[in-house]
Amino acid sequence: MSRVEHKKVDEHLSKRLSTSGFRFTPQREHVYGVLLGQRDHPTAEEVFIRAKHRMPEISMATVYNCLDALVRSGVARQVTVDRGAKRFCPNMREHSHFYCDTCEKVFDIELPDEGPPVIPLPKGFQAARFEIAIHGLCPGCGKSKK
Amino acid sequence: MSRVEHKKVDEHLSKRLSTSGFRFTPQREHVYGVLLGQRDHPTAEEVFIRAKHRMPEISMATVYNCLDALVRSGVARQVTVDRGAKRFCPNMREHSHFYCDTCEKVFDIELPDEGPPVIPLPKGFQAARFEIAIHGLCPGCGKSKK
């Protein structure tokens, strides 16, 4: 990331944090940088390990705190896989997730242009957000299983 | 449930278990009965508490074992909510789940007749199953918040 891009990201993050009542701190900046740096849906622990490289004194509790602040500020989302720890993802565009049942990797799947499919809800229900999870075989694992 | 219905359910369960390589045991029968008896998406612990009423010696490990066997045999499914324990559901028809962000209850939402919406996958991905989660306010909580 260039210096200019970096500054832009920081400004965006700072604005999002403060409008949700959070402060912009070096730890939050760094944790967000970790998410942006490798978009492979890391767990909190993986984020912790990566964050330690450039910030060795950071604690697990802070990583959880930062991830929570990022999610609540709307710059990251949390994706829950059937089994195991929650994973984090800085892609805020509407998208769904593909979980490979073999290698357990998570992939972003962009939704078609017409947006998310509409599911009719019974009277009285008010939907705020959707999550679509698709399970199956990813290209790599599908090939080797042929 | 009448005696005849009960027998039918047992036969169905027994067949499903054995085709997946599991035995039909009193504990599994009972845990399945608990799921059918109150379709409110209980957690493993809630199932444990309910199961104890008629089978006080059953252990938590057995409840987990039974739920796992039921899920693997295709007579129940596991639904994962953002936070907290997994929940179990004996409704095997294609349906999605609505999570109320306020009262945290889970509701089954039937899919439209045309089936689940189609999401185009990039080349190489093979989908096995979908899960659609909808978050928002349920009728009860939506009313009180007006």
Added chain:
DNA sequence: AACTAACTTAGAATTATTCTAACTATTGAC
């Protein structure tokens, strides 16, 4: 009947996450 594998049990262990208490940094009132 004897053997094997699956099942159940209690309790220990593990994993993921949250809480606690002490300390530090930032913000706003004066």
Added chain:
DNA sequence: GTCAATAGTTAGAATAATTCTAAGTTAGTT
């Protein structure tokens, strides 16, 4: 600018959910 109030960070303890372990039980097989 100083000071109190609040938010954030830290290490480590605590909790919650789940899985594992070892020993005993049961069911199906030879």
